[in-house]
Amino acid sequence: xxxxxxxxxxxxxxxxxxxxxxxxxxxxxxxxxxxxxxxxxxxxxxxxxxxxxxxxxxxxxxxxxxxxxxxxxxxxxxxxxxxxxxxxxxxxxxxxxxxxxxxxxxxxxxxx
Amino acid sequence: xxxxxxxxxxxxxxxxxxxxxxxxxxxxxxxxxxxxxxxxxxxxxxxxxxxxxxxxxxxxxxxxxxxxxxxxxxxxxxxxxxxxxxxxxxxxxxxxxxxxxxxxxxxxxxxxxxx
Numbered sequence: 302x303x304x305x306x307x308x309x310x311x312x313x314x315x316x317x318x319x320x321x322x323x324x325x326x327x328x329x330x331x332x333x334x335x336x337x338x339x340x341x342x343x344x345x346x347x348x349x350x351x352x353x354x355x356x357x358x359x360x361x362x363x364x365x366x367x368x369x370x371x372x373x374x375x376x377x378x379x380x381x382x383x384x385x386x387x388x389x390x391x392x393x394x395x396x397x398x399x400x401x402x403x404x405x406x407x408x409x410x411x412x413x
Numbered sequence: 414x415x416x417x418x419x420x421x422x423x424x425x426x427x428x429x430x431x432x433x434x435x436x437x438x439x440x441x442x443x444x445x446x447x448x449x450x451x452x453x454x455x456x457x458x459x460x461x462x463x464x465x466x467x468x469x470x471x472x473x474x475x476x477x478x479x480x481x482x483x484x485x486x487x488x489x490x491x492x493x494x495x496x497x498x499x500x501x502x503x504x505x506x507x508x509x510x511x512x513x514x515x516x517x518x519x520x521x522x523x524x525x526x527x528x
Contacts, residue, residue, distance in 0.1 A: 310453075335516060337426070343416070344503050344519030390455060394515075400471075401517055405455040 307404035310357065315412055320378040322407050324391030331393040335401070336365060336376045338366050339388045349376070350388075366383045381411045416440045417520035419504050425526045434523050436504030443509060445487040446517060448470075450501040459502075462463060462487055463509070487507045492525040501525075 306325045307366045314320045322336075332353040337345035351358040351374065358365050364377045378385055391404040417438045426432050436445065443464050448456040450470075458471030460479040468481055476498060480488045491498055502523045507515035 337519075344521045346438075346504075347516050347518065350516060400458060400461065403456040405453060 303405075304329075304331075305402050305404040307389075307391055307407050309407050310405070311330045311408040311410070313383050313410045313412060316383055320376075320381045320385065320409055320411065322376040322378075322389050322391075322409065324371060324374045324376075324404055326374075327394050328393070328395070328402070329372070330395040331402075333394045334365070334367060334374050334397050335392045335394075336363075337390040337403075338385075338393060339390065339406070345390060361387055378409075381409075383411050383413050385409060386411050417504060417506055417518055419502075419520040421523060422521065423524045425528065426494055428495055430494050430527075432494050432525065434489045434502055434504075434521055434525070436487045438485050438504075438506045438520075440508070440518065441484075442506040442508055443484065444484045444507045444515065444517075444520075445481065446505040446507070447487070447489045448503045449473065449498075449507065450503060450522075453458070456503065456510075459489065481487050491525075491527075494525075496527045499525060500512050 304327050326341045336348040337351040339345040349360050349363050351367050367374045388406045388408050390406045392401045394401050420435045447459040447468045450456050457473050462468045462481045465481050478490045504520040505517040506516045
């Protein structure tokens with residue numbers, strides 16, 4: 302049973318436009334959510350996170366939105382840059398055990 | 414220098430061989446994790462350790478064992494490798510932060526191929 306779902310395996314956007322990556326979760330115990338970026342031949346790199354007590358967290362060009370009632374979060378990248386091309390993983394954890402559950406990832410391609 | 418290092422970076426082995434993957438960290442974190450990544454499946458947790466004396470199975474621990482030799486070192490062993498253990502393996506660390514779930518920091522990965 303997949304508790305964290307990224308339903309879009311890939312996304313392609315033009316440089317300068319907005320990239321929106323989506324993630325859905327099923328476990329209502331999850332209360333902390335993270336996004337990781339992964340380049341080929343490298344380990345995942347932490348990007349941004351959000352606690353369930355918030356509905357938005359912003360860091361530069363990256364903003365994560367959380368809709369608890371819909372069990373949905375999204376990552377917005379504005380403006381998108383070619384260097385943002387990577388696989389993005391959504392992850393979630395519950396304060397009870399702090400283990401991360403990952404989605405399968407979305408490959409973002411930003412075209413010059 | 415990298416905070417989380419993994420050795421080897423690449424390994425090709427044969428079915429039935431014993432393999433050890435090593436992870437070291439200089440971040441001073443208590444918690445360490447081993448994941449595997451397969452195409453289309455994301456990252457799945459194999460084992461995790463919250464301190465030197467605390468080791469726990471993850472969702473896919475069958476066929477694997479681990480050793481936490483010190484706070485900074487966490488090794489993953491495949492006692493008798495099989496082809497479906499061909500994957501990318503990642504080590505991660507985190508620092509428990511009271512009141513907040515932790516953020517994990519990943520090593521560069523080991524690409525293991527079992528023939």
